[in-house]
Amino acid sequence: MDDFETFLNGGGIVEADDAMPDEYRQAVFRFIELHANSEHMGGLTERDWIPRTPGLRHKMAVIAKTQDEFGHGHLLYMVAADMGVKTRLEMLQDLFDGKSRFHNVFHYRAKTWGHQVAIAFLVDAAALASQQAVFKNCSYGPYRRILKRIISEEGFHMRLGEDRMMRIAQGTEMQRELFQQAIDDWWWPALQLFGPDSKPNDMLLRWHIKSERNEVLRDRWVQKFVPMLQSYGFTIPDPGLRFDEELDRWVAGPIDWEPLKKTFANVGPDSARRIGEAAAHWDQAAWVRNALDTHQLTNA
Amino acid sequence: MSSSNHESADVEELSPEQLRLEAQIHSAVASVDDPEYPGISIVDLGLLETITLDSNDDVTIGLIPTFSGCPALAVIADDVVDAVQTLTSVANCTVAWLNAPAWHADRISHEARSCLERKFTVAVQLGERSPTCPLCASKTVEQSMFGPSRCRSVHTCTGCGETVEVVRG
Numbered sequence: 259m260d261d262f263e264t265f266l267n268g269g270g271i272v273e274a275d276d277a278m279p280d281e282y283r284q285a286v287f288r289f290i291e292l293h294a295n296s297e298h299m300g301g302l303t304e305r306d307w308i309p310r311t312p313g314l315r316h317k318m319a320v321i322a323k324t325q326d327e328f329g330h331g332h333l334l335y336m337v338a339a340d341m342g343v344k345t346r347l348e349m350l351q352d353l354f355d356g357k358s359r360f361h362n363v364f365h366y367r368a369k370t371w372g373h374q375v376a377i378a379f380l381v382d383a384a385a386l387a388s389q390q391a392v393f394k395n396c397s398y399g400p401y402r403r404i405l406k407r408i409i410s411e412e413g414f415h416m417r418l419g420e421d422r423m424m425r426i427a428q429g430t431e432m433q434r435e436l437f438q439q440a441i442d443d444w445w446w447p448a449l450q451l452f453g454p455d456s457k458p459n460d461m462l463l464r465w466h467i468k469s470e471r472n473e474v475l476r477d478r479w480v481q482k483f484v485p486m487l488q489s490y491g492f493t494i495p496d497p498g499l500r501f502d503e504e505l506d507r508w509v510a511g512p513i514d515w516e517p518l519k520k521t522f523a524n525v526g527p528d529s530a531r532r533i534g535e536a537a538a539h540w541d542q543a544a545w546v547r548n549a550l551d552t553h554q555l556t557n558a
Numbered sequence: 559m560s561s562s563n564h565e566s567a568d569v570e571e572l573s574p575e576q577l578r579l580e581a582q583i584h585s586a587v588a589s590v591d592d593p594e595y596p597g598i599s600i601v602d603l604g605l606l607e608t609i610t611l612d613s614n615d616d617v618t619i620g621l622i623p624t625f626s627g628c629p630a631l632a633v634i635a636d637d638v639v640d641a642v643q644t645l646t647s648v649a650n651c652t653v654a655w656l657n658a659p660a661w662h663a664d665r666i667s668h669e670a671r672s673c674l675e676r677k678f679t680v681a682v683q684l685g686e687r688s689p690t691c692p693l694c695a696s697k698t699v700e701q702s703m704f705g706p707s708r709c710r711s712v713h714t715c716t717g718c719g720e721t722v723e724v725v726r727g
Contacts, residue, residue, distance in 0.1 A: 274719055315632060322629035322707070329706025336701070336714070336721045400720065403679045407723065410678070411706060414593045417633055 266466050271399045274340045282465055286398045287343040289467055294334035295353050295360035296385075301327030302536055303364060307374055319418045326415070330408050337400045354537035356524045361385070362517070363447050365526025372436035375426050376444040378419030380483060384451045386412045387475050395469035427490040434491075441487060442495040449510070450518040452476035477507075484508045576611055579647050583609050583617055586641040593630045593637075594707075598673055600634060604665020607656055616650040617642060624661045624709045631655060663727040679720065681713070683727040691715035691722055698722050 259279050272278050272286075304324040311317045335346045344352070352358040363381045368374055389409055396402040426437045456463060456471040463471065484494055485508070498511015520526050524533065572580065587609070588601040600606065600621070608620030619638055623631055635653040642651040663682050666674075674680040675692035683689050688698050696717025705712040705723050713722045 318627060319629045321627070325704070325708065326706045329704070329710075329712075332702060332705065332712060333721055333723070336712070340719060340721075404721065407678050407680065407706075410596055411594050413596070414630065414633070417593065418629075 263464070266397050270397065271402070272397055273399045274337075281461070283341055284343065285461055285465065286401065286467060287338055287341045289392075289462065290334055290338040290341075290398075290401055291344070291349055292359050292361070293389075294331050294338055294349065295358060296364060297327050297331035297334060298350075298353070299360045299364040299532060299536060301331060302532075302539060303368055303377075307368070310371070311374070312371060316422065323415060323418070326411055330411070333404050333408075337404055340400065350540065354533065354540060356529075356533050359522060359524070361451060362521035362526065363444075363451055364532060365521040365524075365529045366444075366447055367528040367531070369443075370436055370440065372426065372433075372440035373443065375419070375422045375437060376440035376448075378415065379423040380441070380444055380448040381451065382412065382415050382419050383483070384448045384479055386416060387479055388452065391470040391475055392468055395466050397466035423490075427492070438492055441492055445495050446513075446517070449476060449479070449513065450515070452479065453518070454513075454515055476510075480508050480510050572611070575647075579615070579645070580609055580611060582645055583611075583619070583642055583648065586645060587619060587638055589641050590634065590637045593633050595674065595678060597677060598670050600638075602667040602670035602673075604661060604667070605634070607659070614649055615647060616652075617648050619651065619653050620656045621653055622656050622659065622661045627708070663725050666725070674725070678723075680710070680723045680725060682725045683711075685727065688713065689722075689724055691717060691720055693720050694718040698724070700724075 259281075262279055262282065266272075272282070301324055304320055304327055307320050308317065308324060311320045335349060338344075338349060339346045349358065353360070363377070363385075368377055386409065389405060389412065393402060393405040393409055396405065423437075426433050452475050453472045455473040456468075460468070460471075462468045484499065487494060496511045500509055500511075501507070502509050517526070521529065584601070584606075587606055588599045590600050592598050592600055592603055595603075603624070605621045605624070606619070607622050608618075610618040610620065612618075619642065621634070621638070635655070638653050639651050642648055664684055666682055671682050674682060679692050681689035681692055681698065688700060690696060691698050694715060694717045696715050698713035698715050700711055700713050702712040704710070709726055711724045711726055713724050714720070715722055
């Protein structure tokens with residue numbers, strides 16, 4: 259393990275076929291599986307909104323985003339399966355059985371178009387910041403290369419999110435109220451997405467899977483979005499939030515981590531429905547997989 | 559923009575100033591990157607079809623989409639207008655999305671293709687043959703007709719096992 263860590267500290271990149279300590283393999287695998295599950299669940303959320311999205315411009319973007327998220331999930335499941343810990347089918351089965359994890363934000367329900375705007379604007383930015391921090395220095399080659407493409411595409415989602423936000427922020431009083439309500443509902447889940455402060459012995463940092471501490475990423479996000487939302491006349495639902503003149507920075511109030519723990523245990527506000535719908539969707543799409551298999555057999 | 563308009567613009571003699579301006583407009587359009595592939599110009603991806611200047615120095619940029627439902631069209635058009643409007647001699651810039659010719663992967667320049675391979679591990683499909691792996695040049699096998707976008711499929715490399723996205727021809 260010492261040699262391996264020296265290799266990683268020297269900027270070494272691990273490829274799928276390379277020898278690696280089992281702890282490293284498991285840690286990287288769990289991390290990619292979590293990411294893959296989250297893309298898959300994210301795709302299902304977007305899909306829900308295709309018929310409900312207002313206007314052709316936004317609708318086209320939602321259709322494409324749905325494809326993007328499932329596509330990312332697909333690529334990530336392939337990379338994860340190559341690590342030889344679980345097959346893709348086993349990963350999906352565990353997801354549908356509520357045995358594995360996906361990001362906290364997909365344990366809540368997107369109830370209004372305002373919510374969708376807040377998700378595209380606040381949550382996607384948080385997810386992108388975390389992914390960028392992984393990509394920057396990731397020691398596992400196959401994941402790093404996939405992330406490069408995912409990040410470029412998520413960056414494009416951010417532009418769509420900003421476009422949606424600008425439109426709703428400059429809209430009617432009713433639209434602005436809808437968006438304020440969405441900020442109130444999604445501010446904390448988005449903030450919690452970064453996770454609690456990184457522990458000093460965080461193996462993900464030590465093995466160059468992550469490159470930045472959770473609290474650093476979270477703080478950067480706060481510095482960006484507090485002034486931006488306030489400049490559009492919206493309020494932040496954090497009574498403890500203050501601007502520290504000395505530090506010249508926004509300081510968030512204390513964070514309640516209980517909701518995050520619940521999502522980790524798959525008992526968040528919308529976990530049961532989400533997991534149930536993901537499983538049902540998989541079953542309903544069985545005929546498509548069968549048709550594709552038949553097509554491939556006949557053409558083989 | 560009607561096709562007759564387009565033809566008359568082509569046959570009309572451009573003054574040396576207009577030729578210079580056209581070259582400047584071309585570089586401005588070339589400075590716009592694909593929103594999903596930072597560092598790769600939309601001109602290198604083969605999206606630029608026509609630049610039409612009229613006597614008032616209004617310019618129409620004719621672009622062709624890689625596929626008609628592409629969600630990036632509005633963003634690309636905004637970026638092109640922003641880039642071209644920075645030229646002081648241009649009065650007004652509009653983008654027209656053309657229905658023809660249809661885009662094909664063979665419109666991607668050689669430079670853009672190698673950049674896609676090197677920077678993004680993305681291969682380009684030309685013709686029927688499955689493209690080779692950008693990492694080890696072995697044969698790839700299609701796993702899924704569609705990837706994160708309808709213009710891309712997902713392959714695996716038979717040599718190094720890499721998951722490779724392929725721009726469909």
